[in-house]
């Protein structure tokens with residue numbers, strides 16, 4: 001295994017589900033162990049990463065605004081997220097009297113389940129991926145829609161006009177921007193010739209798609225990053241929450257643990273979008289390779305794939321935070337105009353350009 | 369949509385209001401066709417301005433020296449307030465602790481909400497009016513700075529003290545002068561003429577921070593301890609004004 005990691009020639013893909021399936025033939029307990037590892041690992045990863053991201057976001061935001069951010073709990077406020085999580089757990093759980101109790105209870109669960117479903121197919125390194133579906137890209141788009149179902153249900157079941165308005169905005173925003181996200185995903189699918197995330201990563205052995213696909217790749221990346229920020233309901237597209245107009249948008253009525261589910265889902269979704277961006281455009285865990293330069297490539301291979309993945313994802317996460325704390329917020333009509341009048345045509349043209357490029361093999365290192 | 373185009377040169381002209389000349393800047397407006405600038409120009413301009421914004425914020429991020437917030441209780445010893453910070457009103461004193469204020473009352477008149485009450489007395493030695501008590505109510509002061517601007521003798525300043533919270537609202541009424549008596553100018557004049565200096569200085573009486581007419585007259589009440597005030601004859605209405 002380790003040798004495989006060190007020699008760049010072949011990255012053996014071994015997902016947790018594969019291992020469980022292999023083990024099932026010999027020893028069912030081992031298979032159960034792998035399944036538990038996948039479940040527990042995903043759960044632990046979800047909560048730890050959520051807390052870490054919240055801390056980082058607060059620190060980055062503070063320094064963007066000439067502040068210091070959390071400083072009191074632990075060294076430079078490192079333990080602030082844990083303190084906040086403990087506080088959230090102790091909070092009173094309020095359910096509005098006129099709410100639709102069942103849906104009110106289910107909505108945050110839907111949100112978090114969608115997040116977990118998307119998380120499990122992210123290839124973090126050749127040996128660190130829970131399942132590797134052959135329809136990975138489609139799967140990601142599909143479960144993304146599941147997440148917005150949670151938001152819509154939250155808005156509807158709260159029986160509150162702000163929640164409903166926020167939820168409807170979220171729905172409209174998601175439906176609109178999902179098209180652009182899918183169009184940019186399709187560009188990479190065309191270039192890589194596969195829907196399977198691990199194969200898309202493997203296809204970038206000679207160079208990442210953002211520069212192998214030159215103009216098309218860059219345009220697709222920008223369309224992807226703009227529209228996935230919009231899908232995540234992050235500022236500058238935070239209309240569903242819109243603190244200034246809708247108090248809290250779809251989660252106005254939520255408190256305590258249920259609210260923390262939405263909050264956690266939002267931050268993990270940011271990670272997923274960044275990880276997806278890194279996987280599709282920056283080669284995922286694939287080290288930085290330039291086709292043909294063997295020495296250079298093997299030096300790059302010395303850095304483990306997990307680190308490459310973490311670094312690229314962190315870069316995109318930082319980009320999203322940077323945008324969030326810099327850009328002015330959009331109005332609802334401007335939001336729709338940006339999507340339908342700008343991003344959508346650009347996305348379509350880009351897709352045609354990508355198809356042309358693939359047919360004529362105009363991208364870099366087409367031979368290999 | 370008319371906006372002020374700061375890039376274009378501004379013209380200035382002088383008008384007079386009453387007798388005061390006032391500089392008026394005529395801001396150039398964009399021509400009414402500004403909205404019809406081409407779509408590409410608009411896009412280019414907007415994208416460029418977004419990147420300018422990103423450059424500004426990353427500048428703040430990479431330079432921790434730009435942080436303006438203070439870690440207050442920790443750096444209490446070293447905390448330096450800013451030049452224009454308005455903490456608490458204070459009378460300026462020279463090295464001998466003589467004050468500039470001569471009780472001219474201008475600040476009391478200037479104060480928009482009666483936060484200053486000045487009491488004067490006539491000095492028996494040089495027969496001049498002088499400050500007897502400078503009463504300042506922090507609880508009603510709006511820190512508008514009008515008193516400082518009104519003072520013709522440069523006698524007032526703002527201190528850095530911002531820890532003004534107290535447990536009893538009577539403690540928010542301060543006597544700012546620590547003595548009732550001649551201001552530094554009168555003392556200097558007497559010294560110059562060598563005219564009854566000792567006698568003049570002997571007329572100075574001490575004043576405590578909490579003295580004079582404080583709310584509830586400094587009385588003890590259930591749950592409120594008595595306030596230490598000086599001679600309570602001061603609590604009566606001013607002697608002369």
Ligand code: SF4
Pocket residue numbers: 457478479480481482483484508509510511512513514515516
């Ligand atoms: S700052 Fe304004 S309100 Fe306060 S004492 Fe001076 S004049 Fe009155």
Ligand code: SF4
Pocket residue numbers: 468469470471472473474475476486518519520521522523524
């Ligand atoms: S502080 Fe200034 S304005 Fe006020 S009484 Fe004293 S000298 Fe006059």
